[in-house]
Amino acid sequence: MSLLVTGSIGIDTVESPAGKVVDALGGSSIYFAYASSFFTPVRLVGVVGDDCPPDFLTPLHDNPNIDLGGLEVREGSKTFRWHGKYRDDINERDTVSVDLNVLAEEGPTIPHAFCDSEYVFLANTHPDLQLEMLSQLHGPKFVACDTMDLWIDTECESLMNLLAKVDAVILNDAEAKQLTGETNVVKAGLELGKVVKQYVVIKKGEHGSLLFADGDVYVTIGYPAEHVVDPTGAGDSFAGGLMGYLAAKDASDVSAMRTAMAYGTAVASLELEDFSLNRLIGLSRADIDERLAKIAAIAGFDL
């Protein structure tokens, strides 16, 4: 089934204990699209400025499963830039600088050819913009969104309005707690479950993820990664693996969601082994399946 992602495209500079990359390909829609492309064709909607180097998006152009028909190069605008630095404990990072640039302008238009998309991921941006994107689509089957602390702080009403319209929200544990005022992540997930149409997915980084469905809670382990080079994009890669699997299978029941979360974990655990898309480029679906099998093998136990 058709899968669409709207989100940021960024020129990232990332420093981690493992090294540094300057002006690397990044952004939520980029990681999502590449991760989901292992499962199904994906349509990308996003905007860059005219400062974007011509070969910057080559890895996406080279990927036959990524349709860049929704990519807008906006004249006179500048591409979103982010510079982050991870600490020795790679779970902590500081933002060195951020230039919203084109992300602070009006959003992209979804091309007519994409408006019939059935599976949709609205990556993190202003919730009003996410709502506007959603309104351009012709009755999608399954819509998931992400958000961030900034919108929880400043645009809570719009955000709640958006959440009531989506089938699933995929967010991290700190965001879920902030949004609900709960200190217990399970309570936070159950609370959010009353707002969205179906599912709440809470990402806990190295500690795995939780799925809330109909008042029940399911747990996916975190992959025990020994070599983490750059966690940037792991959350969007998780969402990409998850949504890519659902779209490919054309299913969104609880059983499909649980397998989808394990696939999300598999892709994300590979993605963070190198900077930018470096680790994902050149991987095959078989590599993802191999990681998934490993996750299943290390998580099980005999009753």
Added chain:
Amino acid sequence: MSLLVTGSIGIDTVESPAGKVVDALGGSSIYFAYASSFFTPVRLVGVVGDDCPPDFLTPLHDNPNIDLGGLEVREGSKTFRWHGKYRDDINERDTVSVDLNVLAEEGPTIPHAFCDSEYVFLANTHPDLQLEMLSQLHGPKFVACDTMDLWIDTECESLMNLLAKVDAVILNDAEAKQLTGETNVVKAGLELGKVVKQYVVIKKGEHGSLLFADGDVYVTIGYPAEHVVDPTGAGDSFAGGLMGYLAAKDASDVSAMRTAMAYGTAVASLELEDFSLNRLIGLSRADIDERLAKIAAIAGFDL
């Protein structure tokens, strides 16, 4: 097979967002013994002072699977006391006061009748004392120990000496990182795996636990607990469930360890639902098995 635990017995005062208990039964050996008693008979070795109220240990006396033959009531000494207060985020706590009392004196003697114990848990105390306890035993089959930040800071050489003599160390993630100087918990576990004879078990609280065996890593989910009343003793209950299962099965291969960790998770997830031993008292093995089945059910996914 016979199981022995040596560790603290405490008079605890605990405050949490859910309420407060004053002068309640606590201590590492108490939680361990009660948790393991669902699986197998357990021998407890520990010391209290003559200030210990006569009916304080009634829940243990009433438990036919707990042998208090190694309990010493030391004249002229006072029982260990601890007062802790959990914050609104129950993962954080402050120590209000701690009186080591009898724990700062010489350790208990292991009764002759207990020296043939085959499965042994050396709960957290000074590593020299743990080594001395171990030396009193006649060739146990499987020995696990715990430790804490204080000994890692001040008695690192003794601690490393102890670790080289035990089959397994069961400790939390912060301790594993502190002990190895690693910021990555997987690296820390693999590093410690080179020191102990067989296994490293790293507890991550609500985020589950990791097993390191022969360079491989296995993951057990944390139980998604919505109602946490008092996490005190959860770590020792985890160890009790784990060791109780191994002793009952008389096995310590990797497969047994993985099931044992899930059992530890099951018991600990019940223990924290009330203060002190309140939740464990009155439970049956069937209740533990029911929680184990739930853990298996929420952790799995279809490949």
